[in-house]
Amino acid sequence: MGGFSMNKVVIGSIIFSLTHICLGDDSTDMDLMSLYGGEEFISIATGITQPIAKAPAVASVITAEEIRRIGARDIDDVLETIPGLHVARDSQGHNPIYTFRGIYANFNPQVLVLINGIPITNLFRGDRNVVWGGMPVNSISKIEVIRGPGSALYGADAFAGVINIVTEDADGSEKFEAGARYGTYNTKEYWASKKGLIGNVAFYASLEGQKTDGFNEKIGSDAQSVLDQYTFTNASLAPGSVNMQRENYDGRLEFAYKGFIWRAGIQSRNNAGDGAGVAEALSVDNRLSSQRVNTDLAYENKNVTENLSLKVQASYLQTTQEVDGDLILYPAGSTGPFFAMPYFPSVYPDGVIGSPEIYERHSRFNVSSFYSGLDKHEIGFGAGYYYGDLYKVKESKNYGINPETFGLLLPGDPVVDVSDTPFVFMTEDERENNYVFLQDVWHFSNDWELTAGLRYDHYSDFGDTVNPRLALVWSTTRNLTTKLLYGEAFRAPSFTQTRAINNPVFQGNVNLDPEELKSYELAFDYRAGYNLSFNLNAFYYEWKDIIQYVSAPGGSQAQNAGKQTGHGLEFETRWQPIPDLELIGNLAWQKSEDKNTNSDAGNAPEKQVYVQADWQFMPNWHMNVQTNWVMDRNRVNGDARSDIDDYAIVDLTLRRKSIWENVDVALIVKNLFDKDAREPSQNSDLGPLIYDDLPLAGQSVMAEIRYQY
């Protein structure tokens, strides 16, 4: 780009081809639009929204407006739209498996999910709770997603990716919103939120509720179908519907005064079905619940001195996994997986029952500070402490050893409580973690910035780990930014992997090391014009010490046995050809390999394409259409099934704004063409227990009404 020469052809073309900034319109809106240059900036200038600062990483930020546009009702609806991230499903409760770049495991502990920057990871499985039950989006202001590792900043489990859910905050503005939805599967949703000021204290409060029968797509066979073949029983409930009903309540409260913010939240999950079964065997009556409460107090001072900022935060999270009544692992008439034992072929008249309950507490304290007193450097440092306590394990069951008689529980015996005995499914335990981190953002030249970070973690149960990251960001041209990224990450072994006992199939291993990941990324961000942008990145990762169950005396045992590598590309574009139309598209391709078997890692899609069109076709009328193609999901090594079918799901949202004063209405159709879409079920030594994979919801229609002022 040397000199500037605009010949007449160029001048002519720019004059006739362009979007003009609107001027001269009499309406007040247009006066302000011309003054501020657009609605987006009015929101920023008036403090309604904050400009988005992205980490030096491959990151996406989805705002409340974008969430609303696509008719999203759960965070999973939003996360599926992000390139390189696919939401697969686990058979237990249909729980989400946030699959970044081919990194797939059925409990999904390789992804760190934060709510307002605070981890919600559970100790038991390293996931977000066995009875997760989804998370509604009505009180979310934005979702930030980092693809790739982030342990240098976030510590454990910021491994394949980081998802930070940011709720609406007490910013001092006045706002009220209430809404409701009703639709397919007898689904009822409602929400209300209010923010404002009480004296000098800003507040925000919200309440959301959902009650649904859940979708009722069927699986053709299940684990009991396999058992039935071996034991000549006929107990399986397959073909049958997955068990997806639930009743959820979410509440959030926040008060802000000067630099202090106090927050509290509750996520209550009740009457939740178990999806395709806890042991991959269908049952009709299983009901689970989970009560999760959290609170945190933060103090932030951006100007402790002229160059020093400080943030201090203490947080507490309590979670439960509870069973309402008995949890039937295998249905009535089953022998359970004990058919090789001497009492074969007796059957359990009420089914094989095992009701595990888990209660956890998590306390955190962090201090972080940023110092900008050195020329061209911004230095960040911090330290923190975490105490996690899996303080109560309860279990009642009708198999295994009776703790009162020390004899075997036989089919027909009653359910006994084995809590606080050596025969419970895992031991209660605690974990402590101390950490320090240091980061320097160095503007070493006008267009170059190097971020270097290092975090040291000490864990009471598995020792030390040090994780660095480097990010080189180059403003290559006015339109192009190039990023070169390197990061390392670790994933803490979950308690079920270290402390599971008395499980007839899997045993824990207290000597496990954390899983480790090294990742390399090259990313380009190109702004082709006012309304057209492209992002492209390439990545390569090495994942080692993967915790897998390998054959050992007395059953399978968790060991750091696996190794996987992967590489791929992600591309995304946004284009607003006319003010009333926005097009978003992305494409992700990845290839991951299990290095132990030199075969495809499997399960995750190798290709994914997403297209969205958002169109205001008449004043106050909006239509949003999105299509998500999920392609090329290989089976894991040893799974003889043919590859799972690709699918494309189309969603449609039609919204009429201001149908009455301050009232919007919408019609949301998910899976418009009622496509039979499935996510892979797991393989096992006996072959896949659910042969025809896990179904996703068919067509659903929801009507929405929303009032706000």
Added chain:
Amino acid sequence: MKTRFSGSKIHWGSMSSRLLLPFIIVMFSGLSSESVSAELMVLYPDVKGPFSKVFEDISMGAKERFNGNTTLLALDEKDNALTPLDAKKPDVVLVLGKRSLDILNAADNHVPLVLGAVNDSHFAYPGILMIPDPEVVLDRLLMLAPRVKRVHVVQKNKGEDIQIKGASEYLAKRGVQLIIDHAVDIRDAASLYARILDNANSSDAVWILQDGSYVNSAIFSLLLDVAWSKNLVVFSSNPIHVKHGALFAVYPDNKKMGASLGEIANQVVRKEAESSMRPLRDVLVAVNERTGNHLGISLSNDVRGKVDLILPAR
């Protein structure tokens, strides 16, 4: 800018407001019979968010500064402003936005008024334009980029333009030259920008006026490309340009501007106000960090303290 809008907002067109009106009149007339303080009525257009926040902030600023009682009134297009004026009998009306002014003028109003949130300098009322005072803009330029020695501006029309009035003299005092070119149309403007950029070096700056200086998105893109390669400063009175790569822009500090309008209302009550619109001096500054880095403009904490919004680098 975290403010609360707590004024008594009345939607005059709604039936419930009509029913409430007698009560309001009785309530306020009771108060005014006991009070000798002045009455300000703020009329602003009833628009949706985020636009409404602009008017709410201005209104709050005015209410806090005005010496007396203030009533806020959101008008929709069908409203008749005369009814509330007759009911309330304010000493002065603060009118925000051209639409509110049109409604008021259609109502044969005789109450003295103060005008705000308009960008047409031809109105002969006491008030404040949404057009920033050139001195304020250029002061921010020299704070951020003291190396600038020449400022180029393409003006739409010859003749006095409030957007650059007094700019030459202000810059001359600081040892900086203002070079003004006039363009009759967009083609003319494109040629002028080409000539300016061909001869520019890193001590030149290009100023895009609020009405765009004939800059559309394509001209602006080309302008920014050359500015990037030649390390020129491009600045604007339109914040959207900052998002796309201009170094900085100013935009209204609505609460402070509201306070200034409240002060003018005080002057009207004292019969000291001049019947002319003055340019906006209560401004905030938005800076593009990526462009700043490229130009080697270090956003030191001292400078950051004077910048209200930093659009972060990607």
